[in-house]
Each structure stands twice: as structure tokens, then as C-alpha cells.
Amino acid sequence: MENLDWSALGFSYNKTDFNVRYAFTDGKWSEMEITSDEYVKIHMSAYCLHYGIELFEGLKAFRGVDGKVRLFRVEENAKRLISSAERLCLPVPTVEMIVDACIEVVKRNERFIPPYGTGASFYLRPVMFGTTAGLGVKPSQDALLVVYGSPVGAYFKEGIKPISVVIDRDQDRAAPRGTGDVKVGGNYAASLLSGERAHKMGYSNVIYLDAAEHKYIEECGAANFFGIKEGKYITPKSPSVLPSITNKSLRQLAADMGLTIEERHIPVEELPTFEECGACGTAAVISPIGKIFDLQTEEKYDYGTEVGATCMKLYTQLQDIQYGRAEDKYGWCTIVL
Template sequence: MNQVDWGALGFDYYKTDWNVRFYYKDGKWSEMEVTEDEYIRMHMSASCLHYGLELFEGLKAFRGVDGKVRLFRVGDNARRLRASAERLCLPVPTMEMIVEGCKEVVRRNERHVPPYGTGASLYLRPVMFGTKVGLGVKPSDEAMLIIYCSPVGAYFKEGIKPIKVALDREQDRAAPRGTGDVKVGGNYAASIYSGHHAHELGYSNVLYLDAKEHKYIEECGAANFFGIKNNTYVTPKSPSILPSITNMSLRQLAADFGMKVEEREVPVEELTTFEECGACGTAAVISPIGTIFDMQTGVRYDYGQEVGAQSMRLYAGLQDIQYGRAEDTHGWTTVVL
């Protein structure tokens, strides 16, 4: 990887050397398998291919200012993966399997961990499938867990900048009491149509409202939404929102910085009151929002074309911990190398 232009990498898959796999069959999990194979051999009638019995996670490893390689909040990702497996009635991997699998992937692919200062990182994707062969709609008592990785570049190539977002009242991302609060593939499939339409109109992302009343803000594409006003960090609370680990971290940092933190219902009318808005997730950490355009009413909410001071402080604070530039007082990072 010596010839890689790390700064030019996008958020996409780039081949690495090794991945790890676990298989569940006959009531037990296998030992960890380490392989160079990028492909999966699967029966055409496997339950994941027909009934959506699939889930995944996303987390990153960072090469720090001190040369150490750190995984960020791997335990929290493992807990969320287990919650997703429980919801889909899939065999639930142990915490140790997931965490040690992630560590092994980082160790085996050390040469693909981008150098400090490039803005790039190593993205890990644990993904799990129900593999039971059959035709009926029922739980799968056979499964496969794969953990692989890919180096990814900085989300904002020329520095963090505000994005344009379209508010869509005509399509819902996830239903109440459905699977919106777990990380399963069907939630993302449901967002493709509206996301594609927004991109055609020149918007980077879609802001969704709650599916029940269409009155409250929910997710922003594949990320959580937050707004800032009066030194308060406000983020939506709903049973159909994925509990973002990045958002959890930002809420804690906001409190550390002396801000008030509110996790609650956020009516769409409140958009007029925010001084800053953003979307947050693993890929970009924070995507500050400059404009929200309501596609159905024509109303436009403007927050300026510069990153807000509070958003930038939170972004820098989290990155400082991830890259080892600041003390990890909350125990979020795991040194692997």
C-alpha cells in the first residue's frame, strides 16, 4: 500500500488482505476462521436472500498521532450488533467474538491502516446473514458472521463544509415498532428511492419525519440529526431511530463542554429556531447542514454556509480522541497496535 494516495480515497470498498468469519450451525458457533477470500458461497434458498435476515455494523480504526492504532467504541458496536441479531431472531454472537474478530481484522490488515495526518482511516464492516436453506418465512437457526475492512478517505476532502438536505414528507424510512432502531439492511433499502430523488435534485441527503404523524424529525439519511440553539444540543428521540454511537459520543462531549443536552421529540416547526444543524454518523462524524429544503411545501431553512462554532468544536473534540490527540477520559478507544 506504499503507493496509495490516501487523501484521494473515497468512502468505498478497497481490497485488503484478510477477513474473519464465524459460522453458526447445530446450536453452536464455530471458531474464528481467517481467510483471504472476498466471496461467499451460499445456497440460492438461504433465508437472508429472500426475507431480509441480514444486519451489519460500521466502525473505524485510526492511526494516532503517537503511531498507535485505535478502534473507536468497538464494544458499543458489538452490543448494537447483538441487539440487531436478537430482533431478527438470528443466533446472537458473543461480545468476545465480535470484539476479538474486529481486533484480528485490524492486526491482519495493518498495512492498510492509513497514516496519521491523511484524514483517512480503516473502516470495519461486521455483517451477518441468516443462511438456513428453506422456503418458509421463519427464523434462521444457521448464520454467518463476517468482519472485513477497507481503508476510507476523509469524508470532506477540502475541509468540513455544510451540505444541502431535502426534507421528504412523502416517503417514510421506518415504521414505529418496526426495525428502525436496529441496523438491518431493510432500513437502508427503504431509503434508496427518496435518496436517489434528492440527489437528482442536487441535495446530499434526505431528512425524514416520523411515519406515524409526520410531525417530528427522525433520521437524516443514514445518520442521526441534531440541532443546536441556546447552548443546547438537541437530537430526536424515537423508537424508530437507530441509536447512533457517534451521536452518543457527541451528546457526551456536548455535556463535557458545558452544553445542555436534550434527547426528545423535535417537531419540524422547530427547524426555524436552530442556530446550527447537522447529521452525525461513522462516515463523516458530523455533516453540518447549511440548507434544508422542504420538497412538498417549498419552505427553505438556511443555517449559513460556514460550519457553526459548536459543531466544529464537537467535531474536533471527537476526532482528537479518535486520533489520540486528547485524553480518552470515557474509555472509548481500544489500542490494537
């Protein structure tokens, strides 16, 4: 195993031994190529550079309590990658190609998979982009799909703790019928300025509202939003929200715990009625939300400094499955090593 200070790792790129690639040229996909080269050579006029014809995914592999390495819900990420590729008129890989690539990257970089108990994990980043050289705005005929990984540190170094976020109406992340429901780079480019503004003000993240009316909660940074009240797990239903795989998993666990699941509009006025709320995604599983400050109305919402009981239970149950401490009754994990 690599001699890294696993507990000091953050969320940043650490070089590993191998990445894998598939190229789509002349109307067909290549075989999987396994390489140590961290660079890709593309034409300066490649469509991805000009028109943002780019998409990506993010998922994790965990070394469990039993020493086994589990990849969490990789087929779901593969399906979401395919929906992003379709939306950008890119060549579409198969679920099998993506799953095989992720497994190969985990296997080939075993020495970078953090030991159990460090809170660190192995993050996989599939990324795909249009490589055809051209000038006019049109779909790319050719593409490169790369899957690489990096060990990343525990999200909460001192244990799970509530975050403070802002509501910002000055900038929207994604438009109705735009690309908010797929994982394409442009969405993240659009979110940077509001994110930076929030960070400068000392907040961890931005809650985006629906772009059409600024009435309903959409997402919280690169994570889905949920609220808990009266035995219900409530999460926004919107065509411009990315379908989070963590949220999907939490909905299942919440239902199993006896909570009622509601996927619907969440008006901003409903915020004070939540007993707990949180942001959920691969990075942190759950970031409980302690405070929300509305930049424009100056309204404040306070959920306290302690992690709510439901958030804690959901967080623990999901991590128990990821680390092999609890039965994986839905078959979410692929044991790779």
C-alpha cells in the same frame, strides 16, 4: 505500508488481505476463521436472500498522531449488532466474539491502515445473515458473521463544510415499532429511492420524518440529527431512530462543554429556531447542515455557509480523541497496534 493514494480514497470497497468469519451451524458457533477469500458460498434458498434476514455494523480504526492504531467504541458496535441479531431472530454472538474479530481484522490488515494526517481511516464492516436454506417465512437456524475492513478516504476532502438536505414525506425510512432502531439491511433498501431522488436534485441527503404523523424529525440519511440552540444540544428521541454511537459520544462531549442535552421530539416547526444543526455518524463525525428544503411544503431553512462554532468544537474534540491528540478520558478507544 501499502502504496495507496490515501488522499484520493472515497467511501468504497478496497480489497485487503484478510477477513474473519464465524459460522453458526448445528446450534453452535464455530471458532474464528481467518481467510483471504472475499466470497461466501450460500444456498440459493438461504433466508437472507429472500426475507432480508441480514444486519451489519460500521466502525473505524484510526492511526493516531503517536503512530498507534485506535478502534473507536468497538464494544458499542458489538452491543448494537447483538440487538439487531435479536430483532431478526438470528443466532446471537457474544460481544467478545465481535470485538476479537474486529481487532483481528485490524491487526491482519495493518498495511491498509492509512497513515496519520491523510484524513483517511480504516472502516470495519461486520455483516451477519441467515444461511439456512428454506422456503417458509421463519427464523434462520444458521448464520454467518463476517468482519472485514477497507481503507476509506476523508469524508470532507476540503475540510468540514455544510451540506444541503431535503425533507421528503413521500417515503419513510422506518415505521414506529418496525426495525428503525436496529441496523438491518431492509432499512437501507427502503431509503434508497428517496435518497436517489435527493441526489438527482443536487442534495446530499434526506431528512426523514416520523412515519406515523410526519411531524417530527427522525434521521438524516444514515446519520442522526441534532440541533443547537440556547446552550442546548437537542436530538430526536424515537423508537425508529438508530441509536448512533457518534451521537452518544457527542452528547457526552456537549455535556462536558456545558451544554444541556435534550433527547425529545423535534417538530419540523422548530427548525427555524436552531442556531446550528447537523447530521452525525461514523462516516463524517458531523456533517453540519447548511440548508434544508422541504420538498412538499417548499419551505426553506438556511443556516449559512460557515460551520457553526459548536459543531466545529464538537467535531474537533471527537476527532482529537480518535486520533490520539486528546486524552481519552472515557476509554472509548481500544489501542490495537
